[in-house]
Amino acid sequence: MTVFDRLESEVQSYARSFPVTFKKAEGAWLTDTDGKRYLDFLAGAGSLNYGHNNPILQERLVDYIKANGITHGLDMHSCAKEEFLNAMESKIFKPRNMEYKIQFTGPTGTNAVEAALKLARRVKGRENIISFTNGFHGVTLGSLAITGNEHHRGAAGVSLDNAVSVPFDGYMGDGVDTTDYLDRVLSDNSSGVALPAAIIVETVQGEGGLNAADFDWLKKVEALCRKHDILLIVDDIQAGCGRTGTFFSFEPAGIKPDMVTLSKSLSGYGLPFAVVLIKPEYDVWHPGEHNGTFRGNNHAFVTATAALEHFWSDDAFAKSVQEKAEFLGKRLEEIATRYGDNGSIYRKGRGLMQGICFESGEIADKVTTECFGRNLIIETSGPEDEVVKCLVPLIISMEDLAYGLDILEVSTAKIMGKNVVTAKAAAE
Incomplete structure (x- = not known):
């Protein structure tokens, strides 16, 4: 029995899908303790x-640490922090004609969501929040109340209140504009849905199954x-x-959110870091009213600044992401067409946030397990874990x-009981 078996909580999940011990990582590759490399x-x-x-990013961080820079x-x-704020203003806000105040929250995404919900309720003086089917916003109680997944909601142990879920784009099938329903509900005093303080939305629902909202729907x-109001x-x-090909995923839709929550790749280096971007007129916090001990992760400031300066000073990086996204989408379409039967599997998502939807979570799990056996680390998402999700480093x-897509093709073909058409022999 390993130390992980003896001491780590049963709540662990990724370790069950990828049961090795990793030692090194560089670029798009991981290496385990036996020296085996995984894409x-x-x-x-x-x-x-x-x-x-x-x-x-590593060089900037190491230099900062060696110079005894502030950690906490x-x-x-x-x-x-000053350098990060200047970089956000010059590299992100000004080129996009944006004006936001930046609230540093606790270091994870759900901390940012909780802060945004609290502030929205404060601004509007209302309790209700509207979210969307299959949305995922975190697992602390406020964020969980606006998360759709029953697996996560069921772990709360208490009722999850002051939130209403409405149909996301495409939830009712093609040809149904779910904003018509939402407008009707909000316009009818007898709908049973209280006017909310805010509507929170993901433009692409990552954990919800790579559901990508149409830009007109977002507008x-x-x-x-x-x-x-x-x-x-x-x-x-x-x-x-940058995950969808632009720094913010909502840029192509031309919308201007009142608040934006950011975390995950904001630090650029995997360091915990989360913020809420707030239109200045809604920054009505009193000093210290919402705080957190680790909202000053200076190491994350350093790497985030380096990422903004290196990758977002012009549009070259964004264009490279868009080119890779086009290639990814084409390959996934080919795989779905070749190894599905009459549309039984199909491509979903946008940017470098795409995948293949299978008929069941059981099939998708077999595909990802087969991929791991061929040294590719890839996960599933969706309400039944039915979507194999490509979330590659940009x-x-x-x-x-x-x-990696050759490995995915070979694995898909094997699980679907089909012969491989074009994947390179190297993936075997």
Whole structure:
């Protein structure tokens, strides 16, 4: 029995899917204690957009540590924080004509969501929050109340109140605009749905199964918020920081959220870091009213600044992500067409946040298990874990991306009982 078996809680999950002990990581590759290398199509559940131990970020962090830079600073001013704020303003806000205040919350995504919900209720003086079917926003109680997944909700042990779930784009099938229902509910005093303080939405539902909202649908959601005096919160924790091909996932839709939650790849190095972006007129907090001991992770400030300066000073990086996303989408379409029967499996998602939806979670699990046996780390998502989800590091080479997709193709063909059509023999 290993020390993990003896001492670690039964709540662990990823270790069950990938039962080895990892020792090193670089770029898009992990290495276990036996020296075996694994291609990483998980990327820390989206927290390693710039890959493992990115050398540019690593050098900046090591230099900062060696210079005895501040590590922990609560919310006190520091040079590292100052540099991060300047980088956000110059590299992200100004080029996009955005104006936001930045609230540093506790270090995880759910901390940012909790803060946003609390502030929205404070601003509007209402308790209700509207979220969407299959949405995932975290596992602390406020975030869990607006999360759809019953597996996570059922672990709460208490009732989850002050939240209403409405149909996401496409939830009712093609041809049904779910914003019509939402508008009707908000307009009818007898609908039984109290006017909310905010509507919170993911433009691409990562944990919910890679459901990508149509840009026109997002514009209509924003219009409903303006019509009914509701704040719009975009949860960009997984889909942001370049994952969909632009820094914010909502940029192509042309919407302007009142608040944005960011975490995961914001630090760029896998260090815990979360913020809420707030339109200045809604920053009505009193000093210390919402705090947290680890909202001053200066090491994360350092690596985040390095990431912004290196990857987001021009549009070259974004274009490279978009090129890889186009390649990924094409390959996934080919795999789904070749090894599914009459549309039984199909591609989903947007950007470098795409995958294949299978007929059941059981099939998808077999595919990911087969992939791991071929040294590819890839997970599932969706209400029944039916979607095999490619969440590759954004810096992955085209060669490694193609190689990983060859493994996915071989694995899919084997589980679907089909002959491999084009995947390279190397994936065998």
